[in-house]
Amino acid sequence: MLSFTVSAPGKIILHGEHAVVYGKPALATSLNLRTTIHLSGNDGSIFILCLPSIDINKAWEVTDLELLYSTIQEGNGSIPSSPDTATLSRLRQFTDAEDGNAKDLAIIVFLYLHSQIIGSRGSLAALRVVVGSDLPVGAGLGSSAAYSVSLAAVLLVLAGQIRQIPNSWTREELGLVNSWAFEAERIIHGNPSGVDNAVSTYGGLILYRKGEALKPARGNSLQVVIVNSHVPRSTKRLVEKVKERLDKYPEIIRPMLESMEALVVKALDTMQGFENSDANVCYDILEELIDINQSQLNVLGVGHLSLEHICLLCQQNDFHCKLTGAGGGGCAFVLIRPDASKEKVKTLIKSIEEAGYMSWLTSIGGSGVTLHESMPLSS
Incomplete structure (x- = not known):
């Protein structure tokens, strides 16, 4: 039975917070506190999503997800895309989401990435997705980005868009993960800088400046x-x-x-x-x-x-x-x-x-x- 695990790190800003708003550089780096997602096949016709750290334990009939996905924009896992207004509205309706609720946003992000990367047409497999994390929510340590990055990677592996071989992803494959994670972060935060998901994707030290490409930097752990x-x-x-x-x-x-x-x-x-x-x-x-x-x-x-x-x-x-x-x-x-x-x-x-x-x-x-x-x- 299909089973694998992906993890992604949180982040901290070492120096430059707030000054970065005014075009100054900032240094961000990955933390060895990680979010972990384990995906496995599930017997029967039930799809399960568990995030114990924020008290989420959802179960859907696969046929209900197939019906939902048939009513929203069709995705292509190899081409990251932003959700249109109608898609977000449909997902909020399906989840009975409240504006700004962290639990609801986590579910909406999952459903959006799953529909777009795996495909919104055709049969879906029954799966169990379990998320664990060392990172506190809402503390500025990049918990949402670590979730978005690890989730994007799990689904891209499942879709065959990146390889299921440990420690082998190319820069192009990581770029695809990062791009999908950024779309997830946009759902959560509206207009993120992109630095959190970039640090979580690539790890290490990153120098960034508003309006410029992120620059990986060498630095001691x-x-x-x-x-x-x-x-x-x-x-x-x-x-x-x-x-x-x-x-x-x-x-x-x-x-x-x-x-x-x-x-x-x-x-x-x-x-x-x-x-x-x-x-x-x-x-x-x-x-x-x-x-x-x-x-x-x-x-x-x-x-x-x-x-x-x-x-x-x-x-x-x-x-x-x-x-x-x-x-x-x-x-x-x-x-x-x-x-x-x-x-x-x-x-x-x-x-x-x-x-x-x-x-x-x-x-x-x-x-x-x-x-x-x-x-x-x-x-």
Whole structure:
């Protein structure tokens, strides 16, 4: 019976958040926290979709899906396409979706990609699709992109558009995955930049600038602790807040944005210079840049008391920390030097978690979307 597993990583922005809105570069990198999708054949005529992390457990008759797909735009798995208004309306009607509901959007994304990649005409196979993830939803770590990328890859393998051979996908095959994932991200976010799905697809380090092609960059894999403040935030409102501050104090904020661009360049040069430099000196620089960038983001008005508390806890344990993403809550990351003892890291994590925050010790800069012969799902 058909059975295989695909996983894709989340992401963090290392430096350049908010400045990127004004044409400055930003650095994003993959996280070794992943979303995993296992696809297998299902006996009988029932199609099952399970996302336990957001409490989705759907079962449809295959004939009902065939009828649904016959009423929406016809797809071609090799040519990524955006859903038209009528298709989205039909999918919302089928799922009884509420506007902006994350669970409903996840189901709509699945149905759209399945209909378009597998085909909206002809017989469908009964399948079981189970999604597991290490990534918290809505925390700015690219959870929706990891879902979109892994789902696109699973369905493209199933359709025979990319090969079912682990560690063999070409740049063209990855490009197809990325393009379909971007269409999924458009359903979820409306007008995404494309950086989240690109990092999740290709992995590693990416330099990006608004309006330009994403540029893969070489850089060492680093160990970090990700800290979730559990404070919800509105990216849209935070972007507006920076704009208001820029309009009010242009002579102060515009040079700050220029400084943030210089910081991104310095961070990238440092990450690419490990092979030819003293590693301790490189880590010293990266730590200083983290502190500077956190201060810059506070000047832009996107800090939060919870994030300052997390940074203080890190300082007290001799570590360096900054927010990642929109700010105003969400997540922060802590750089872990390779010479930091296990006990020292454990003490840091204990102090973070005793303060009521959630943390993950992980690495950055790892592999992108990956086909696995066998891989257990995260709970």
